[in-house]
Amino acid sequence: MFRKKDLLIIIPFLVAAGILALWFGAKPSYGIAVVEKDGKEVCRFDLSKQKTSRIIDIGGSMNIKLLLEPGAISFYRSDCPDQTCVRTGRLTKPGQAAVCLPGKVSVRVISDGNSVRKYDGYTG
Amino acid sequence: MLKKKKIAVVLALLAAALIFAVPVCIKYSRGSKAYETSGYAMGTYILQTVYGENGREASDKASEKIHNLENEISWRINSSEIAKLNKQAGKGSTAVDKETCSILETSLDVAEKSDGAFDPTILPVSSLWGFGGGKPHLPDENKIKSAVGLVGYAKLEIGADGRSASLASVGSGVDLGGIGKGAACDTAVAEYKKIGAKAGIVAAGGSIGVYGTKPDGSAWNIAVRDPDSTDDKSSAMGEINISSGFVSTSGPYEQYFVSNGKTYHHLLNPKTGYPENNDIISVTVTAENGALSDALSTACFVLGREKGSRLLEKYGAGGVFIDKAKKVYVTDNLKEKFKISEDGYKLAD
Numbered sequence: 001m002f003r004k005k006d007l008l009i010i011i012p013f014l015v016a017a018g019i020l021a022l023w024f025g026a027k028p029s030y031g032i033a034v035v036e037k038d039g040k041e042v043c044r045f046d047l048s049k050q051k052t053s054r055i056i057d058i059g060g061s062m063n064i065k066l067l068l069e070p071g072a073i074s075f076y077r078s079d080c081p082d083q084t085c086v087r088t089g090r091l092t093k094p095g096q097a098a099v100c101l102p103g104k105v106s107v108r109v110i111s112d113g114n115s116v117r118k119y120d121g122y123t124g
Numbered sequence: 125m126l127k128k129k130k131i132a133v134v135l136a137l138l139a140a141a142l143i144f145a146v147p148v149c150i151k152y153s154r155g156s157k158a159y160e161t162s163g164y165a166m167g168t169y170i171l172q173t174v175y176g177e178n179g180r181e182a183s184d185k186a187s188e189k190i191h192n193l194e195n196e197i198s199w200r201i202n203s204s205e206i207a208k209l210n211k212q213a214g215k216g217s218t219a220v221d222k223e224t225c226s227i228l229e230t231s232l233d234v235a236e237k238s239d240g241a242f243d244p245t246i247l248p249v250s251s252l253w254g255f256g257g258g259k260p261h262l263p264d265e266n267k268i269k270s271a272v273g274l275v276g277y278a279k280l281e282i283g284a285d286g287r288s289a290s291l292a293s294v295g296s297g298v299d300l301g302g303i304g305k306g307a308a309c310d311t312a313v314a315e316y317k318k319i320g321a322k323a324g325i326v327a328a329g330g331s332i333g334v335y336g337t338k339p340d341g342s343a344w345n346i347a348v349r350d351p352d353s354t355d356d357k358s359s360a361m362g363e364i365n366i367s368s369g370f371v372s373t374s375g376p377y378e379q380y381f382v383s384n385g386k387t388y389h390h391l392l393n394p395k396t397g398y399p400e401n402n403d404i405i406s407v408t409v410t411a412e413n414g415a416l417s418d419a420l421s422t423a424c425f426v427l428g429r430e431k432g433s434r435l436l437e438k439y440g441a442g443g444v445f446i447d448k449a450k451k452v453y454v455t456d457n458l459k460e461k462f463k464i465s466e467d468g469y470k471l472a473d
Contacts, residue, residue, distance in 0.1 A: 039163050081259040084378055089359075095347075097162070097327075099169040101257075106162055106169055119360065120173070121325050121332045123408060124349030124373035 031094040031109040031117075033073040035066065038104045046112060047071050047092070062103030073107055075100060095119045157339075159183055165190045166198070166304045167256050168329035172312060175339055176322030185319060186312035186326065193311050196224050197300050199247060200257065206298050210247065214294030217283055225286050227300060227307050227415055234303075234419040235277035238435050242423035243394035247297030248274040252397075255379050255390035256301055262383045268397040275394050306372050306418025309333030313370075313414070330421070331372040333414050343367050350466055351375045351406040351446060361466040362444070362452070366410060372417040374425040375406040391425050402428045403447045410442040410458060417441065429453055 030047035037060060045056075045068055055076055056066040064085075067076035072092045075085040078100050085100035094117040097108035111117050159179035161172050170190060174183045196205045209218040220228065231244035248271035250256075252263040279292040291298070300307070305328040312326035313333040323336030325344060334344040344367065347360035364371060376389030376399065393400040407424040411417035420441055424432030429445040433455060436443045442458030451472045454462050464471060 036162060082255075082379060082381070087378070097169065097171055101164070101168065104164060108160075108162060108171065110160060118345065119347035119363065120334070120338070120344045121171075121327045122347045122349055122360070123327075123332050123364075123371045124330050124351065124375055124378075124406060 030071040030092055032112045033068075033091065033107055033109050036106045036108075045073065047073060047109070048112065058105055060103050060105060062100055062105070064100055064103050064105050066107065073109070074098065075107070078103055078105075093118060096122060161187065163187050165194045166308050166328060167200075167301065168305055170308065170312075171327045172324065174316060174321050174324035175336070176320075178319055179321055179324070182316045182319040182321035182324060186315040186324075189311045189315055190308045190328075193223065193308060194304075196221065197227060197304055197307070199297065199299050206300060209289055209291060210297040213291035213296045217281075217288040217290035219287060220289050222286070223311075225282060225289065227303060228280070228282055228289055228298075230413070230415045231300065231303055231419060232277055232280060232282070234416070234423055237438050238423035238427060240277060240394055241426040241431075241435075242302060242419050243275055243277050244298050244300060244303070245275050245277055245280050245291070245296055246302075246392065246394045247299035248272075248295060249392055249394065249397045250299045250301065251297070253388075253390070253392065260379070260381045260388070260390070262388060272395065272397040275397075302422040303415050303419040305329040306331040306333075306370060306414035306416070309370055309414035309418075330374065330378075331370065331414055331418050333370045334366060334368060337367070346371050347465075348373060348406070348408050348444060348462075349375070351377045352450065352468075359466065361446070361469050362462060362464045364408070364410065364444070364458070365461050369410055369412050370414040370417040371408060371410050372414070372421040373406060373408040374421040376425075377405070391422065393426050400426045403449075404428055404432075404445055405448055406444075406446040407432065408444040409436065410461075411439060 033045045033047055034041055035043045050068055050070045053069045056068055058064040062079045064078045065076040067074050072090040074090045075098055078085050080100050080102040085098055088098035091098055091109050094109050094111040099106040159174050161183045163170050172183045195201055198204050199206045199210055201207060205220045205224050212218045234242045252267055252271055254260045274295045279296045282289050308328040309326050309331050313335045316324040316335040323338050326333045332346055343365040346364045348362045350359045350361040374391055376391055379390035380387055389399045391400055404425055407421050409417045409421040423435060436455055443455045444462055445453040450469045452469050453472045
């Protein structure tokens, strides 16, 4: 039969396992933003690691600027006539994407391996 | 005594291994190897995620096929079959391939059943507004009136051989913008199947197609974009779980412009020549065919909830209608697959 003394052996293992599980399995993460211009990747940002906000100048024919924030990225400005990219708003989850069609610049968020993709796709 | 201690240690280790392994396994099964690609076609952004060892091949082939399709059905490409059909308007028939013909047939079918709420011959009107590539602007009222007179699906005829089409009047023209993105999803899914990918999802503008079973075995979880969020416009108002098929959404919130304080969006009523302004702010349609889901979502937006629901019944399609009061109407065949995920939206009785 188990004695109280045995618990002293079991509990540290369980606590250690719990901590490891939390560290590897439930670490909060927002994913990685992949920025593409004319279909080719120009840069990527780990949204989980952003501590401050800054403007990323992508340039191009539509003079595009992105706003990189802790856990989010968005089109900050574009000279395109329809402004669909700017209106798309902040991308915060794997699976989301925003695109400036006239400027041929896209931003999509992919999983970084730690982040859970809640949605497989977005309609609308 | 020593034996009991050993058993305790082994049990503790086993329990620890379980506690550690379960969440990690769940995490990695969710993040199973997937090949993601993006590109531009059909006047929109195409995003693909394909699972399986041949995911890359399936995705690349699907992209190629979508570009081929665009080269045949886009009225903006001079060498396309649709551009040739438009140039021949009032003069005779034009040869079209099987795929183009099938899309034209679906267009005409939805046009007839929706009493022209969706109309593939809307080009004279749509080209005036400049959505989808040009600079959107408010056209002259008289020009809109004249253009509306040239619109009418009855002017479009498909040859009995299924390999030719014609437009009866000079000045008429076909614009497949309301069905092309869904058709692109059909093309991609057909390639995933042909090449033998394990599973895949393709998003072309507001349309989505899914194929196969995801690595974790769960249904595809499709977010319906929140049509009315201000801070985070990319957020979802709800989600649809499907194991196969296609989903398309039409809403005025993405392509629009403001002129003299008035908002004009891209969902045009073929009969008036102006953006349709009823109380609907988003319509999502599910169907077993991407071209159909795309055309139906456009038609349902123009028709409104009651007539739109009746149209969906004719095709056995599902629908989610959202009105300006944020009331959500879901067709009976979709009620178990759809749920609201955003505060502020309420299911209608």
